[in-house]
Amino acid sequence: MGTQLQTVIRALMGICAGLLLAGCAEDLGPDQHGRKVTAEQLEDQWLIINYWAEWCAPCRVEIPELNSLASELDGRPVTVLGVNFDGLQGETLEKAAQDMGIAFTVLAQDPAERYQLPRNEALPVTYIIDDQGQLRERLLGEQTAEGLKARLLALREEQ
Template structure:
C-alpha cells in the first residue's frame, strides 16, 4: 500500500513538472499579466523598442497600435520593449502615457531571439515564426511600411 502511495506521488510530481514546462512564461506585460512563451512562439513578431524621451518613438506608437489591430486575426504579434528597462508601475505608467495598446514586455526578449543591441531608437525587429530575426528597421515606422515588410518577408501571405 505504501509503495502505491509513493508511486502515485512520483507520477503526480512528474506530471506537474511536465505541465510546468509547457507553461513557461517570458515574464509579464505592462499590466503585470504573465506572458506565456506560446503567445510568442510559432508566429511572426514585430518587436519594437521605445523610450518616453524618444520623440520618433512617441510618434510611431499610434502606427504600431493600428498595426496590432490590423493583424489581430493573423499569426503576427506586435510587442514592445522599453529601452530603459522600466519595470512594474513605472512601465505601466509610461506605456499608458504613450497610449500603447499592444503588449509591452517587462523582460527584454533580446536573448531569446538573439536580437542585436541597438543604441539608436526607435528600432523594430521582425522575427519569423521559427524565431529568426528577418529584418532590423531603424527609425520611425508606419503600419503600411511594416505591413509591406511582413508581406515581403512572409512571401505574400
C-alpha cells in the same frame, strides 16, 4: 516496500516539477498590465518587436503607427509587441505605456535572448521575427504601419 514507494513518489514529483518549470520557461513574462504572455499565445505568429523609451522623440511619433498596425492586423498571424528600452517594470511600466498611448502588448521582460536579438543602442529599433521564431529583419529608426506591412509581405513571400 515503503522505501521503494517513497523513492518512486519522489521521482514522480521531480519529473512533475521539471515539467512545470519547463512550461514556465516558455512564458515571456507579464505584460504592462501584469497579465502573463505565454509562448503558446505567440505560436505560429510573426512578431513585430519594437523597443521604445519615454525620452525617445521618434518613438513618440512611431507609437501611433504601431497602434494602427496592431489594430489592423488583429486576428491575423502577426503580433505587435513592445519592450521598454529602460527596463521599466510593474506599475512604472504600465504608467509609461499609458502615457505613451501604447495600445499593443508591452513585455515587462526583454525577449532579446529568446529570439537572439542583437542589442541596439539607438532608438527606436524594430525586429521582425518569423512564425518559426527566427529573426528576419532589424529596422532602425521610425517605422510606419504601411512600411512594416510591406516588409512583412516581402519577408513572407521569401519563405
